[in-house]
Amino acid sequence: MGVSNNVTAVLNLIALLCSVPIISSGVWLSSKPDNECAHHLRWPIVILGTLLLLVALAGFVGAYWNRQGLLAVYLFAMALLIAALLFVTVFAFVVTRDEVxxxxxxxxxxxxxxxxxxxxxxxxxxxxxxxxxxxxxxxxxxxxxxxxxxxxxxxxxxxxxxxxxxxxxxxxxxxxxxxxxxxxxxxxxxxxxxxxxxxxxxxxxxxxxxxxxxxxxxxLGNLREEWRKANRIVIAAVVILIIVYLVACSAFRNAQSEELFRHSKS
Structure with missing residues (x-):
């Protein structure tokens, strides 16, 4: 496993750890009586956090065993998940902004x-x-x-x-x-x-x-308070994920360059 893949594997462990507070905040939300009763509002964060966990595991496997195709899929899926999480956090902030x-x-x-x-x-x-x-x-x-x-x-x-x-x-x-x-x-x-x-x-x-x-x-007052608390946790995790993703993209490009260099020497 090259240096770039080592870096990517470590980054995916960080991404995996980021999924834990996201899933936990979603489970916390879904356990509240108001969210249990307004059930169609319960699960988006849990689902996105679980998908993040699975994608991070796939990225770790791809980096550890040097599966460049899997890493490319991982980067694409991670970009979609980060975009989805950003949308959810911004949307939740907007719809819970007002309160009298x-x-x-x-x-x-x-x-x-x-x-x-x-x-x-x-x-x-x-x-x-x-x-x-x-x-x-x-x-x-x-x-x-x-x-x-x-x-x-x-x-x-x-x-x-x-x-x-x-x-x-x-x-x-x-x-x-x-x-x-x-x-x-x-x-x-x-x-x-x-x-x-x-x-x-x-x-x-x-x-x-x-x-x-x-x-x-x-x-609605309860939902607003709980969503804003969960939103702060998700925002912090998303910021870390964006940094991890940018570094992972750079490591992926470096891994591709290392692969081309090895092939040219052989």
Whole structure:
């Protein structure tokens, strides 16, 4: 194995290591309740990370056993994967850029409105047909029920930092003026706000605020936070991959030159 192929083999080990945080961030995303329920948004990063792992292994094999044809295929496939990862990261950044959240005095959590999110996110989550499935999934999860294990008094709950999903789906909007009994049980106000969500809230533990616009906005708020966290990891990995790819291209050209030189001498 020539020096250039040695370099390429090492570079592919680095690329292989880069696939680990990408796959891990994708698995982390897919394990979250909001991504489990909005299932069609779950897998792109996992799939791309797995393909990266396989391509890096192919590149290592090609470099170690000096298979120049396999190395050429590896470089082509790696370019496509880097382009796909760049597209996914830029796209995720663009669709999660907008967000409108607000807080109330004495409240540790924030509340969300649908109008604050990108139209792409809204269309792929709050479409009536999609929401029927998402709502049923959320109702079957422990997103709201586990709040009762963390908060016992109104003061604890009001100053707690619950997730956007819990803020939107597990309690009535603060503007409605409901009185706290426990995190998912509230007393009706005498004169509720005109906000339509105020009339959609139910103390039925299977309904709560799952039909509220605030719940849909809370789901989008959760997705936004989680996607942006995962995006930072993927961006860092992509930067390393671009550097690795450029060096690998140079090493491949050098290997071709070494091969031509050996043939000319023989």
């Amino acid at each position: 959240s607000f807080s109330f005095p004495g409240r540790g959590y924030r509340e969300y409105r649908l109008a604050g999110f990108s139209s792409w996110l809204r269309e792929h989550v709050v479409d009536p047909e999609d929401w029927v499935k998402i709502r049923a999934c959320l109702a079957d999860s422990d997103v709201c029920s586990k709040l009762a294990l963390d908060y016992f008094t109104a003061d604890q709950f009001y100053t707690g930092h619950i997730s956007p999903l819990q803020s939107g789906c597990c309690k009535p909007p603060t503007v409605c003026g409901y009185t706290y009994v426990n995190p998912t049980l509230w007393l009706n106000p005498a004169n509720p706000s005109a906000d339509p969500d105020c009339y959609l809230w139910s103390n039925d533990q299977g309904r709560l605020c799952y039909e509220c616009n605030s719940c849909k906005a809370g789901l």
